[in-house]
Amino acid sequence: MSDGQRSPTGTGQIVVAGLTKQYKNVRAVNDLSFTVEPGRVTGFLGPNGAGKTTTLRMLLNLVTPTSGSATIGGRRYADLTDPLRHVGAVLEASSAHKGRTGLNHLRVIAAAAGLPKQRADEVLAMVGLTPAAKRKFKGYSLGMKQRLGIAAAMLGDPRVLVLDEPANGLDPEGIRWMRGFLKTLATEGRTVLVSSHLLSEMQLLADDVVIIAAGQLVRQGPVDQVLGSMAQTARIRVRTPQAAELTKALREQAATVETDEQGTLLVAGVDAPTVGRAALGVQAELHELTTERPDLERVFLELTAGKAGIR
Numbered sequence: 001m002s003d004g005q006r007s008p009t010g011t012g013q014i015v016v017a018g019l020t021k022q023y024k025n026v027r028a029v030n031d032l033s034f035t036v037e038p039g040r041v042t043g044f045l046g047p048n049g050a051g052k053t054t055t056l057r058m059l060l061n062l063v064t065p066t067s068g069s070a071t072i073g074g075r076r077y078a079d080l081t082d083p084l085r086h087v088g089a090v091l092e093a094s095s096a097h098k099g100r101t102g103l104n105h106l107r108v109i110a111a112a113a114g115l116p117k118q119r120a121d122e123v124l125a126m127v128g129l130t131p132a133a134k135r136k137f138k139g140y141s142l143g144m145k146q147r148l149g150i151a152a153a154m155l156g157d158p159r160v161l162v163l164d165e166p167a168n169g170l171d172p173e174g175i176r177w178m179r180g181f182l183k184t185l186a187t188e189g190r191t192v193l194v195s196s197h198l199l200s201e202m203q204l205l206a207d208d209v210v211i212i213a214a215g216q217l218v219r220q221g222p223v224d225q226v227l228g229s230m231a232q233t234a235r236i237r238v239r240t241p242q243a244a245e246l247t248k249a250l251r252e253q254a255a256t257v258e259t260d261e262q263g264t265l266l267v268a269g270v271d272a273p274t275v276g277r278a279a280l281g282v283q284a285e286l287h288e289l290t291t292e293r294p295d296l297e298r299v300f301l302e303l304t305a306g307k308a309g310i311r
């Protein structure tokens with residue numbers, strides 16, 4: 001048996017190359033290329049309508065691309081034999097037969113995929129749903145449905161996980177659980193691709209980000225690098241009783257100065273030492289001088305500004 005046959009998804013790297021989807025009047029995805037590495041959590045971000053779901057659906061062979069390709073370990077999803085054992089996907093809060101229990105739902109999927117029955121119990125425990133194993137699906141909360149969807153995705157012990165907005169409907173405790181769960185999967189060497197619009201959450205969860213807008217790639221790379229590339233937009237917060245004098249001095253140095261409701265100066269375009277020297281020059285007493293690192297939220301808004309997602 002060749003290595004390729006033993007592990008059809010190879011390293012588990014996802015490669016999207018020149019992917020395009022043209023619906024009648026809408027180009028939902030436009031010549032999109034990016035890669036997703038194993039052993040890392042990759043956040044897939046974009047404004048509403050940017051084309052995230054369409055991209056994930058093309059990756060999973062649920063939508064046919066107009067052109068381009070999406071492969072997992074060098075193979076198209078359609079060419080994987082036994083895909084459940086290689087790729088786990090959660091595309092929307094799982095739906096199941098309403099009268100079926102969570103455990104039975106998983107057993108049915110396991111049986112259809114030729115997986116052992118006890119695997120259903122294992123994945124249920126993995127997502128913390130064992131106490132609800134015998135409860136009917138119709139009584140599950142949205143958060144429990146999300147967990148059940150993840151349990152189903154884990155049935156085949158896949159090397160690659162693809163999740164569309166998995167944090168939807170989860171409470172803060174559920175979100176914290178999800179973060180730990182996905183990070184652990186990545187630590188085990190799996191590929192974890194997760195779309196989300198919760199940027200502050202992504203900053204805590206993702207190692208890498210892929211940002212798209214209007215169907216096109218805007219930026220991809222390690223979160224730190226993407227944030228670092230925007231360092232020139234860092235703002236400096238300054239509190240001083242001599243705000244007017246300092247503002248004047250800073251503007252003379254071509255800094256942009258805004259004042260918030262509390263009277264704090266928000267300075268951009270110069271670095272902290274420059275602000276300190278300007279303050280010394282006008283004898284301003286400083287009560288605060290802080291460099292605000294740009295967060296993913298701000299970077300995202302700047303990168304996607306003017307590129308409406310909804311077309």
Ligand SMILES: Nc1ncnc2c1ncn2[C@@H]1O[C@H](COP(=O)(O)OP(=O)(O)OP(=O)(O)O)[C@@H](O)[C@H]1O
Nearest residue numbers: 023026028046047048049050051052053054055311
């Ligand atoms: N089956 C379809 N037929 C026609 N247009 C579609 C179809 N599916 C998606 N679109 C359009 O393609 C664009 C991208 O949609 P998509 O759902 O992929 O974006 P998204 O980034 O996942 O957005 P959201 O975060 O709102 O789910 C949108 O303009 C959408 O209306």
